[in-house]
Amino acid sequence: MTRRPHICEVAPRDGFQSIADPLPTDIKIGIIRDLVAAGCPRVEIGSFVSPKAIPQMADMSEIAAAVMDLPARLCALVPNIRGAENAISAGVKEVCYVFSVSEAHNQSNVRQTVAQSLDGLAAVASALPSDVALRIDVATAFDCPFDGTVPLDDVLAAVRRCAEIAPEAEIALCDTTGRANPFAVRNRFHAAMAVEGTAGNVWAYHGHDTFGQGVANALAAWDAGVDAFDTAAAGLGGCPFAPGATGNTATEDLVFAFNEGGFDTGIDMDGLLSVADRIAALPGGVVGGHLRQVPRNRAA
Amino acid sequence: MTRRPHICEVAPRDGFQSIADPLPTDIKIGIIRDLVAAGCPRVEIGSFVSPKAIPQMADMSEIAAAVMDLPARLCALVPNIRGAENAISAGVKEVCYVFSVSEAHNQSNVRQTVAQSLDGLAAVASALPSDVALRIDVATAFDCPFDGTVPLDDVLAAVRRCAEIAPEAEIALCDTTGRANPFAVRNRFHAAMAVEGTAGNVWAYHGHDTFGQGVANALAAWDAGVDAFDTAAAGLGGCPFAPGATGNTATEDLVFAFNEGGFDTGIDMDGLLSVADRIAALPGGVVGGHLRQVPRNRAA
Numbered sequence: 001m002t003r004r005p006h007i008c009e010v011a012p013r014d015g016f017q018s019i020a021d022p023l024p025t026d027i028k029i030g031i032i033r034d035l036v037a038a039g040c041p042r043v044e045i046g047s048f049v050s051p052k053a054i055p056q057m058a059d060m061s062e063i064a065a066a067v068m069d070l071p072a073r074l075c076a077l078v079p080n081i082r083g084a085e086n087a088i089s090a091g092v093k094e095v096c097y098v099f100s101v102s103e104a105h106n107q108s109n110v111r112q113t114v115a116q117s118l119d120g121l122a123a124v125a126s127a128l129p130s131d132v133a134l135r136i137d138v139a140t141a142f143d144c145p146f147d148g149t150v151p152l153d154d155v156l157a158a159v160r161r162c163a164e165i166a167p168e169a170e171i172a173l174c175d176t177t178g179r180a181n182p183f184a185v186r187n188r189f190h191a192a193m194a195v196e197g198t199a200g201n202v203w204a205y206h207g208h209d210t211f212g213q214g215v216a217n218a219l220a221a222w223d224a225g226v227d228a229f230d231t232a233a234a235g236l237g238g239c240p241f242a243p244g245a246t247g248n249t250a251t252e253d254l255v256f257a258f259n260e261g262g263f264d265t266g267i268d269m270d271g272l273l274s275v276a277d278r279i280a281a282l283p284g285g286v287v288g289g290h291l292r293q294v295p296r297n298r299a300a
Numbered sequence: 301m302t303r304r305p306h307i308c309e310v311a312p313r314d315g316f317q318s319i320a321d322p323l324p325t326d327i328k329i330g331i332i333r334d335l336v337a338a339g340c341p342r343v344e345i346g347s348f349v350s351p352k353a354i355p356q357m358a359d360m361s362e363i364a365a366a367v368m369d370l371p372a373r374l375c376a377l378v379p380n381i382r383g384a385e386n387a388i389s390a391g392v393k394e395v396c397y398v399f400s401v402s403e404a405h406n407q408s409n410v411r412q413t414v415a416q417s418l419d420g421l422a423a424v425a426s427a428l429p430s431d432v433a434l435r436i437d438v439a440t441a442f443d444c445p446f447d448g449t450v451p452l453d454d455v456l457a458a459v460r461r462c463a464e465i466a467p468e469a470e471i472a473l474c475d476t477t478g479r480a481n482p483f484a485v486r487n488r489f490h491a492a493m494a495v496e497g498t499a500g501n502v503w504a505y506h507g508h509d510t511f512g513q514g515v516a517n518a519l520a521a522w523d524a525g526v527d528a529f530d531t532a533a534a535g536l537g538g539c540p541f542a543p544g545a546t547g548n549t550a551t552e553d554l555v556f557a558f559n560e561g562g563f564d565t566g567i568d569m570d571g572l573l574s575v576a577d578r579i580a581a582l583p584g585g586v587v588g589g590h591l592r593q594v595p596r597n598r599a600a
Binding site: 214219253289 | 479523593
């Protein structure tokens with residue numbers, strides 16, 4: 001029982017960007033504060049992207065300034081060197097660089113070839129000050145909304161390159177569409193962890209619950225030795241460029257599994273459910289998850 | 301890849317009894333036929349219970365007569381010797397005897413003490429002709445809606461007694477409320493399988509998705525060596541005596557995990573989803589599950 005699952009709450013990024021009308025900045029800041037108050041040890045506070053591409057993230061510097069002193073790991077997504085520079089300027093100490101293994105999805109998501117994105121990763125990695133950590137989101141590591149099953153060899157080649165560029169970075173295999181199955185998750189993590197040069201890397205899993213596999217997939221990753229998991233309170237969110245990818249795995253559903261299984265997530269279920277209820281009440285959000293539906297005295 | 305998961309479709313029992321107004325008999329028969337046509341290898345066709353207790357099951361003999369020649373294993377639930385006799389008279393070749401480990405739930409469900417229910421099991425086991433198989437549903441094997449976590453020792457004592465009475469029966473540990481977690485499922489099956497005298501028993505898992513753990517729990521049982529799983533198409537159902545226990549694990553969600561993982565369930569996803577859609581359209585049913593919500597061209 002010495003392993004400790006490490007939940008990264010992504011509702012403020014993967015979730016808020018899924019709501020068409022940008023939320024007021026103070027609402028976003030309040031939810032991030034409440035997530036940390038509920039014990040969330042890590043929160044992805046948003047994306048440093050072009051406000052033209054994703055207007056929901058236009059207020060990132062203001063948000064970062066307001067939350068950066070909270071007692072949690074706070075990371076922000078960046079799609080390129082410009083985003084990384086803006087994140088660093090805003091005081092962010094952990095940047096999450098994203099690219100897709102699938103060419104079709106990478107073009108749709110960041111308008112680059114995979115090779116260009118890997119060059120961008122190298123640029124970001126070399127630009128980071130020593131006190132800023134790097135995480136790499138390897139999107140469509142299982143399934144692509146355009147091309148279906150992504151070849152394992154392509155994933156492993158991408159992982160190898162990530163490890164060459166950033167041998168100590170955290171690498172997240174991301175089930176962008178939610179169509180991964182638990183057997184594939186376990187197998188692909190085992191294969192990725194066996195890639196030469198990855199001994200210094202740390203692993204994470206980012207999943208969606210679209211196909212009902214969210215909790216099972218995360219636990220399959222846990223079985224493979226992964227300790228870090230992206231989830232969103234109330235299951236808010238999805239990928240705007242992945243048709244059918246509605247709904248991150250609900251934080252409360254995965255935390256329930258770990259808490260009840262005797263593993264300490266550090267997250268207080270009552271506090272988490274309160275924030276999840278607030279998130280579920282946001283206008284324009286698509287939410288999911290199961291635990292909010294059960295009688296509250298049975299949830300924790 | 302030699303293991304083969306064995307799905308038992310329980311919508312016609314656990315599901316139909318959850319719909320307050322009894323469904324027309326021909327609708328029930330049609331759905332059972334369609335489930336078998338979709339490749340479901342095993343269907344629980346209903347309960348031989350007092351029509352006063354559960355009026356939804358008053359037409360069991362008629363249903364049995366209509367479906368008993370279908371190419372599938374067809375089982376029926378029985379709470380007592382009278383139900384077993386009626387099932388045998390109706391031609392059923394597999395009876396499923398149910399009792400709860402928790403005294404409070406057993407009283408609520410079958411109006412007996414656990415000791416009385418175990419005596420009833422012995423009576424049923426000795427009354428069965430040699431060509432009728434016995435399955436034992438050990439309900440509240442994890443959590444009781446009245447008493448919370450059920451002590452593992454109580455479960456193991458019940459399992460030991462089941463194996464003494466019926467050393468070759470199938471024994472299902474049932475998560476009646478859906479509140480089990482995957483770690484407990486794995487641990488409790490390991491412990492049950494280690495009980496002396498169970499070497500000749502076969503194991504099954506019956507779960508609900510109420511707390512979002514349905515697929516993960518079933519796969520935890522699979523990891524422990526369990527090959528048989530109860531699920532309900534469209535997630536129809538619940539336990540009328542277990543408050544909050546809405547929703548069996550959806551057959552399509554678990555079949556997706558196995559089919560995509562390369563294990564042959566024998567079930568055709570398109571056919572299954574067609575039946576699930578029909579079940580979801582039944583008036584008065586509470587349904588769930590994820591796979592019916594995704595674009596159909598991505599489901600199979």
